[in-house]
Amino acid sequence: MPPDVRSVPVSTGSASAATTVAAIELRGVRKEFPGGVVAVHDLDLDIAEGEFVTLLGPSGSGKTTVLRLIAGFEQPSAGTVRLRGTDVTAAAPFDRDVHTVFQDYALFPHLSVLRNVEYPLRIAKVAKAERRERALAALATVRLEHMADRVPTAMSGGQRQRVALARALVDRPAVLLLDEPLGALDLKLREQMQVELKQIQRDSGITFVLVTHDQDEALTLADRVVVFSDGRVEQAGSAQEVYERPASAFVAGFVGTSNVLDAAAATAVLGRDGSWSVRPEKIAIGPADTAAPAGRSTALGVVEELVYTGPSTRCVVALDAGGLLSVLLPAGPDDTPVPDRGQRVRLHWHREHEVQLH
Ligand code: ADP
Ligand code: MG
DSSP states (O other): OOOOOOOOEEEOSSTTOEEEOOSEEEEEEEEEOTTSOEEEEEEEEEEOTTOEEEEEOOTTSSHHHHHHHHHTSSOOSEEEEEETTEEOTTOOGGGSSEEEEOTTOOOOTTSOHHHHHHHHHHHTTOOHHHHHHHHHHHHHHTTOGGGTTSOGGGSOHHHHHHHHHHHHHTTOOSEEEEESTTTTSOHHHHHHHHHHHHHHHHHHOOEEEEEESOHHHHHHHOSEEEEEETTEEEEEEOHHHHHHSOSSHHHHHHSSOOOEEOHHHHHHHHSOSSEEEOOGGGOEEEETTSOOOTTOEEEEEEEEEEEEOSSEEEEEEEETTSSEEEEEEEOSTTOOOOOOTTOEEEEEEOGGGOEEEO
16 A cells, blocks of 8 residues: 655745645655665655654664664665655764664763854854854753753763754754664653654654654654565555554554454454454454344354453453454443453354455
8 A cells, every 4th residue: 555645835935836745755765775684665755844753663664764764874776855845865873863762872971061052053153152052042942041051961861862852953953763762761751752742843843753662652652654574665654554554464463562463363253255353442342142232243163362561451351253353341430341251152243344354
């Protein structure tokens, strides 16, 4: 499926003319490494000005290579890279209005936070007083202005990550690329930084492209999620589209719990050909001897596993028709009774929640 192509009007500066120019445009981009590994296959992708896009996929699916191609650290074997309409395919990284934040932050350990953040301005020969002012403003956006004189080694992982972010934002690049930037943080801090990243992106209006293998992170942050597998785009769409309308078995399995009825089970349960997916929270569960409400799809099975996670219990049911379906039972003021392991149960769901996979 081709990626969703979006772009927004950008003033050309000439008279009253306006045109639509993507912040990033990849056309037929292919990257083959020596030894024959094709990391990226003929990729077409447009990213709009001010958009927050996440590249989601398993390790080795080509996400980092795509970022490096945009940043100019790699040259494509074929295809073109355009930034705001300008062909930069052959341009050096420093000739692109792009910054990258790496997972390991890449800060200078012996320089103060302020001097780390000032660094891009120093390279750009900005005068000292202005440098300081702009660096402090960038530190304020990540709420670290009070730590300007520290050195990074005397800071926590989350604080170092914020310094790296401030340094990347200080000269207001058109595009910020982030490669698993929260990967080294523990869960709580990661969730907090996700909220902050989203706010910083919204406030700055800078186009963000963030790579992650974490589906929650990808869905939480993005205006648009691009799901990669083996160097190809499997699907691109809003978090809701990708989650609720997965285009392939791969996306259904990688984004959310894999709840796939294979061809045999689909024939037996749904009376339809092909493979189908139903999300766990869309499935209701009850005793096997009760009838399903009219007009719904239904299947009988046995509870094979129960996983208690606090706010919900995941119930894995082995279907008589073959295969497993997970059912999510939320704990709430009116709890759905949780069945016992080994109990025979009836599952049912609305037909509109069945998604055909390709
Ligand atoms: P991801 O970031 O999704 O984990 P990468 O873009 O790093 O994936 O890698 C995609 C594929 O390209 C992998 O098979 C990887 O081994 C290969 N690859 C990446 N960089 C190089 C390189 N410099 N030389 C050879 N192969 C590479
Ligand atoms: Mg990577």
